[in-house]
Amino acid sequence: MSPRSRRRRGNPGLVLGLALLGIVILIAVLAPVFFSGEADALGSRFAQPSSGHPLGTDAAGHDVLLRALVATRLTLLMTAGATAIAVALGILLGTSVWLMRPRAREVCLRVIDAMVAFPGLLLALVVAAVLGAGGSSVVIAIGMAGIPYFARLTANLAAKVSQQEYVRTARLLGVSHPRIAVRHMLPNMAEPLLVLSASTFASTLTALSALSFVGIGVQSPSYDWGKLLSEALPSLLAGRPFQMVGPAALVIVTGLAAILIGDGLAAAANPRTARRTAGRGDARDTERDTPVPREDYLVDVQDLWIHSGDKPLVKGVSFGIRPGEIVGVVGESGSGKTLTAMSLARLLPDGLTLSSSRMAIGDLDLRRPVPPGLMADALSLVYQDPASTFNPALRMGTQLTEMLRTHKHIGARAAGHRMVEALQAVRLTHPERRMKQYPHELSGGMRQRAMIATALATEPRLIIADEPTTALDVTVQAEILRELERVNGRLGTSIMFISHDIGVVRALCHRVIVMYRGEVVEEIDAADLTVESARHPYTRALLAATPDIDGPVETLPGMAWTPEATKEPSHG
Numbered sequence: 001m002s003p004r005s006r007r008r009r010g011n012p013g014l015v016l017g018l019a020l021l022g023i024v025i026l027i028a029v030l031a032p033v034f035f036s037g038e039a040d041a042l043g044s045r046f047a048q049p050s051s052g053h054p055l056g057t058d059a060a061g062h063d064v065l066l067r068a069l070v071a072t073r074l075t076l077l078m079t080a081g082a083t084a085i086a087v088a089l090g091i092l093l094g095t096s097v098w099l100m101r102p103r104a105r106e107v108c109l110r111v112i113d114a115m116v117a118f119p120g121l122l123l124a125l126v127v128a129a130v131l132g133a134g135g136s137s138v139v140i141a142i143g144m145a146g147i148p149y150f151a152r153l154t155a156n157l158a159a160k161v162s163q164q165e166y167v168r169t170a171r172l173l174g175v176s177h178p179r180i181a182v183r184h185m186l187p188n189m190a191e192p193l194l195v196l197s198a199s200t201f202a203s204t205l206t207a208l209s210a211l212s213f214v215g216i217g218v219q220s221p222s223y224d225w226g227k228l229l230s231e232a233l234p235s236l237l238a239g240r241p242f243q244m245v246g247p248a249a250l251v252i253v254t255g256l257a258a259i260l261i262g263d264g265l266a267a268a269a270n271p272r273t274a275r276r277t278a279g280r281g282d283a284r285d286t287e288r289d290t291p292v293p294r295e296d297y298l299v300d301v302q303d304l305w306i307h308s309g310d311k312p313l314v315k316g317v318s319f320g321i322r323p324g325e326i327v328g329v330v331g332e333s334g335s336g337k338t339l340t341a342m343s344l345a346r347l348l349p350d351g352l353t354l355s356s357s358r359m360a361i362g363d364l365d366l367r368r369p370v371p372p373g374l375m376a377d378a379l380s381l382v383y384q385d386p387a388s389t390f391n392p393a394l395r396m397g398t399q400l401t402e403m404l405r406t407h408k409h410i411g412a413r414a415a416g417h418r419m420v421e422a423l424q425a426v427r428l429t430h431p432e433r434r435m436k437q438y439p440h441e442l443s444g445g446m447r448q449r450a451m452i453a454t455a456l457a458t459e460p461r462l463i464i465a466d467e468p469t470t471a472l473d474v475t476v477q478a479e480i481l482r483e484l485e486r487v488n489g490r491l492g493t494s495i496m497f498i499s500h501d502i503g504v505v506r507a508l509c510h511r512v513i514v515m516y517r518g519e520v521v522e523e524i525d526a527a528d529l530t531v532e533s534a535r536h537p538y539t540r541a542l543l544a545a546t547p548d549i550d551g552p553v554e555t556l557p558g559m560a561w562t563p564e565a566t567k568e569p570s571h572g
């Protein structure tokens with residue numbers, strides 16, 4: 001049995017919802033076939049419930065129960081049609097908004113917000129008034145009234161999901177926007193969209209019934225549940241409630257089924273709710289890696305400025321990374337480490353502007369448009385949080401092989417083999433099994449190893465590792481650092497290693513760049529990263545504030561350093 005069907009079986013709400021909807025659909029299919037003649041036949045008017053007419057007859061002498069059953073098909077078709085309009089066009093609009101340039105996106109989001117604030121039923125009434133009364137006009141009207149809700153939810157979710165590292169990585173790899181939207185974003189937006197679709201189905205059902213009830217919807221001789229409810233109103237007021245029972249019960253049961261299915265599907269669609277099939281706690285492993293030929297590259301950045309509007313966030317930063325060198329970037333939170341690194345990958349957040357007099361990896365000039373394939377060959381990223389590095393809705397194998405398939409144009413099977421080798425190289429246990437698992441089935445250390453394997457798969461000249469071990473426990477942290485060191489030693493890959501941890505930087509890196517408030521205040525050999533050798537007071541203060549594993553926390557005059565206390569040049 002597949003995990004998905006197991007999840008469905010373990011979800012009684014979903015099972016009940018599907019059963020109820022199944023019954024309603026069965027009625028919709030069969031009732032018009034078998035009962036439409038009888039439902040139109042005329043008998044005695046206002047007959048009380050009897051064995052011949054379980055819910056009695058109406059003012060014209062029709063069997064009330066049969067009419068309610070026959071009306072099921074038209075009601076369901078109209079509800080499904082209106083819901084489909086809202087879902088499809090709403091998601092399309094919301095996704096298109098995400099693809100727009102920031103300014104156009106802002107305008108569109110404001111328009112969508114205004115539409116959401118406008119009461120849906122009122123909007124539907126306006127549209128229905130323009131189109132005229134009738135079944136198809138109210139379907140279009142209610143469908144259109146639902147579009148802004150889906151558009152806003154999709155755009156909001158897209159804004160959030162697009163900041164995820166796996167989406168940023170896909171952008172770096174040059175995966176097209178529509179493909180990113182369909183493959184990486186929509187699956188991760190499925191849960192809330194499914195829940196909204198289900199509740200929209202239920203609210204659409206009541207809205208359509210309401211419009212038919214007030215005479216704007218389905219017109220005679222056709223009838224849906226709303227029209228039947230409207231016809232039953234005089235009987236209800238005259239003390240004959242049975243005429244209402246059939247359509248009212250069917251509206252309630254169908255609405256309830258939709259809600260139960262929405263909730264159930266949302267739970268089943270989330271692979272994180274799946275039972276764990278992976279062995280646990282085997283992040284530490286012992287296999288050996290495969291050596292890859294060494295290459296020779298250089299990173300050269302000069303006078304890099306990054307602005308948010310008029311505010312400079314990175315101020316004239318210059319640095320270089322030699323081939324095969326591990327360069328640490330340290331500095332307090334907000335000093336510009338990540339922005340500096342991300343500018344190399346051309347992944348600055350929207351709204352920030354960049355200028356520099358030189359920015360190159362080898363002979364690749366990063367100030368000009370760079371084809372994604374060349375960019376992927378030049379650098380790879382390893383992010384801080386292994387939990388958000390991978391798309392939770394896709395199996396590891398699918399995403400691990402994506403860049404090989406996209407940029408190296410390697411077939412899925414060959415890419416899979418190559419990735420298994422890459423996973424072995426970073427000593428991830430049972431690589432074939434890992435490829436079939438979802439990210440949540442791997443430990444943090446395993447995911448980070450997989451991330452390093454992915455980063456290496458395109459054989460980049462530079463790996464940017466942005467606090468790659470911060471989210472991991474100390475033992476796994478040490479293993480991942482050793483892994484980076486091994487990669488550097490064996491493959492000669494240059495590494496830009498961003499960290500808050502001076503101790504780690506001193507142990508891992510060859511050279512260290514110290515940043516403070518958007519400037520590089522010192523470049524220093526890692527071996528000289530001591531309070532005695534550091535030249536800049538901020539570096540000394542940083543070192544003094546760092547616990548030394550060989551001794552107590554040092555308290556030196558440097559600790560009292562403030563930016564106002566020095567006029568040293570920004571670039572050491």
Ligand SMILES: Nc1ncnc2c1ncn2[C@@H]1O[C@H](COP(=O)(O)OP(=O)(O)OP(=O)(O)O)[C@@H](O)[C@H]1O
Nearest residue numbers: 308313332333334335336337338339340349350352
């Ligand atoms: N999209 C943005 N819009 C405006 N300001 C931003 C944006 N992104 C970052 N900043 C600001 O730029 C500065 C540098 O940010 P950056 O993320 O590079 O710092 P950092 O040194 O990497 O910090 P941390 O160690 O906390 O990650 C910070 O003051 C931050 O608030």
